[in-house]
Amino acid sequence: MAIEFTKYHGLGNDFILVDNRSTSTPVITPEKAIAMCDRHFGIGADGVIFALPGENDTDYTMRIFNSDGSEPEMCGNGIRCLAAFLADLEGTSRKSDKYSIHTLAGVMRPQLTFDGEVKVDMGEPRLLAGEIPTTLCPPDQKAVEQPIEVAGKTWEVTCVSMGNPHCITFVDDVAAIKLAEIGPQFENHPAFPQKINTEFIQVISRDRMKMRVWERGAGITLACGTGACAALVAAVLTGRCDRIATVELPGGPLEIEWSDIDQRVYMTGPAERVFTGKF
Structure with missing residues (x-):
């Protein structure tokens, strides 16, 4: 079976987008997604995103398979790419299209x-340990600056769910972190029963921070939208940043706001089409 696709990226976090509007289930298996994401023998991507029919009065539904075949609840850079993909599918001007998208x-x-970027209402962050989930503290408490032993070192971490789980730790120099070595140990730590995305954050000022990320199911990526949102929330909770800040990722910057009015998190950043093809 041939699969038509379009490849997009959000700050280098790249995805294969598939028009799946004719059926409510993904047209390929997780195993096929792994093959498509392979950077040597496939298309190459951090994940495959499917645009499915909407559920519960939404315009569309988003499903995603990571490059290892696992299925995350959501992806911040991915949903910006999906919005751009939907505008292209619909043949619109892509100037001010707005969508409601059902996700896990x-x-x-x-x-x-109008400037070609995508702004996403990411909803309210979930802060209780039971919502992350993590066993670092009782389930009805916030996991803020909790100690954890990883790679022979004690780290202080703050955990936030943006619909998917994140563990944020603040460091003096993100460039010095041995991400390929430490990231998997965080992801698979027994304190995180559903595994974890891990963000290492260097605060530059009240409105700017640098971030590197190890993504659950994808490993080192150039950007993580939900991770940038979770990082700002963690920085506000620990008194390090204001509620609006630029998060600098290896792939480029995202503008993140945790609104003091409605407590929702807003993410703004690019989504770029790379090429189309058939697999």
């Missing part, structure tokens, strides 16, 4: 802006 993390609302 709830309803997300991306909107294409």
Whole structure:
């Protein structure tokens, strides 16, 4: 079976987008997604995203398979790419399109802006340990600056769910982190029963921080949208940053706001089409 696709990236976090509007289940298996994501023998991507029919009065549904075949609840850079893909499928101008998209993390609302970027209402962060989930503290408490032993060292971490689980630790120099070595140990730590995305954050100022990320199911990526959102929330909770900040990732910057009015997190960043093809 031939699969038509379009490849997009959000700050280098790259995805294979598939028009899946004719059926409510993904047209390929997780095993096929692994083959498509292979950077040597396939197309190459951090994941495969499917645009499915909407559920519960939403415009569309988003499903995603990571490059290892696992299925995350949501992906921040991915949903921006999906919004751009939907505008292309619909043949619109991509100037101010707005969508409600059903995901496993709830309803997300991306909107294409007039300057070509995508702003996404990511919803309210979930802060209780039981919502992450993590066993670092009782389930009805916030996991803020909790100690954890990883790679022979004690780290202080703050955990946030943006519909998917994140563990944030603040460091003096993100470039010095041995991410390929430490990331998998965080991801598979027994304190995180559903595994974890891990963000290492260097605060530059009240409105700017640098971030490197190890993504659950994908490993080292150039950007992580939900991770940038979780990082800002963690920085606010620990008194390190204001509620609006630029998060600098290896692939480029994201603008993140944790609104003091409605407590929702808003993410703004690019989504770029790379090429189309048939696999």
